[in-house]
Amino acid sequence: MREKILVANWKMNYDFYETTSFIRNLLKILFDNKINHNKKIIIAPSFPFLHISNQILQGTTLSIASQNIHQKDKGAYTGEVSANMLKSIGIKKVLLGHSERRIYFFEDDNILLQKIKIALKYNIKILFCVGETISERNKNVHYSVIENQLKNTVFHFSLHEIANFSIAYEPIWAIGTGITASPKDAQNMHQFIRSLFSEKYGKEISNKISILYGGSINDINAKDILYQEDVDGGLIGNSSLDMNKFLNIIQS
Numbered sequence: 001m002r003e004k005i006l007v008a009n010w011k012m013n014y015d016f017y018e019t020t021s022f023i024r025n026l027l028k029i030l031f032d033n034k035i036n037h038n039k040k041i042i043i044a045p046s047f048p049f050l051h052i053s054n055q056i057l058q059g060t061t062l063s064i065a066s067q068n069i070h071q072k073d074k075g076a077y078t079g080e081v082s083a084n085m086l087k088s089i090g091i092k093k094v095l096l097g098h099s100e101r102r103i104y105f106f107e108d109d110n111i112l113l114q115k116i117k118i119a120l121k122y123n124i125k126i127l128f129c130v131g132e133t134i135s136e137r138n139k140n141v142h143y144s145v146i147e148n149q150l151k152n153t154v155f156h157f158s159l160h161e162i163a164n165f166s167i168a169y170e171p172i173w174a175i176g177t178g179i180t181a182s183p184k185d186a187q188n189m190h191q192f193i194r195s196l197f198s199e200k201y202g203k204e205i206s207n208k209i210s211i212l213y214g215g216s217i218n219d220i221n222a223k224d225i226l227y228q229e230d231v232d233g234g235l236i237g238n239s240s241l242d243m244n245k246f247l248n249i250i251q252s
C-alpha cells in the first residue's frame with residue numbers, strides 16, 4: 001500500500017515565533033493526545049526557519065521540506081539558496097514546479113529540469129507539482145497539459161532516479177480559490193498520471209509513486225478527496241495554517 005502524505009505548504013506566511021510555536025503545538029497535540037495519524041506529515045516553512053523547524057522535529061515522524069531551491073550549485077546569485085546549503089542543515093525534501101513559482105518567478109520546464117538535477121545531486125527528494133489553468137480545462141486540453149509538464153521534466157529521469165519523486169496534481173484554478181476539483185475529477189487525473197508512469201517506467205513504479213492532490217483542501221472536503229483510490233495525500237496551503245483545520249485534515 002502506498003503511504004498517505006500530507007504536506008503543509010506555508011508559502012510566505014508565518015514569522016519565526018509563529019512557525020516554531022505552531023510546530024511545537026502540533027507535536028504536543030499529536031503526541032499528548034495520541035492522535036492516530038496514519039499519514040506522513042511534512043511541513044514546508046520559509047527558508048529562514050527551515051533549520052530550527054528541522055531541529056524541533058528531530059526524532060519525530062514529522063519532517064520538513066523546503067519550498068524552493070536554486071538551480072545552480074553555487075556562485076553569484078544574490079538572494080538565492082542552494083541545494084547544498086539545504087543539505088548542510090539536514091533538509092531532505094523540496095517542492096518544485098509549484099504554479100506560484102512558475103507564474104510569479106517564471107520557472108519554466110527548462111529551469112525546473114535543472115532544479116530537479118541539482119536536488120538529485122544532493123540527495124534531496126522532490127515533490128513535483130503539475131496543474132492546468134481553468135482555460136486549459138475548459139478547452140479540454142488538461143490531460144495533455146499535464147502529460148507535457150511531466151514529459152518535459154520528471155520523465156527525463158531514470159527508473160532508478162524516479163524513486164526520489166512524489167507528484168502533486170494542483171489544478172491552478174483550485175489553488176487558494178476555495179474551489180476544489182471534484183473527487184471524481186481528481187481521481188480521473190490521478191489515474192491518468194499513474195498510467196503515464198506505468199507506460200514510462202512500468203507497473204511496479206506506477207503503483208509505488210505517491211500522487212498528492214492540492215488546491216483548496218480543507219477540513220470539510222478532505223475526506224472525500226483523500227479517499228479516492230489514486231489520491232495518496234494532499235498538498236495543503238491555507239488550511240494548513242489553521243491548527244484546528246489541519247488537525248481535522250490529519251484525522252480525516
Ligand code: PGA
Binds near residue numbers: 174177216217
Ligand atoms: P491552497 O494551496 O490549499 O491554499 O489552495 C495549495 C497549494 O498551493 O499548494
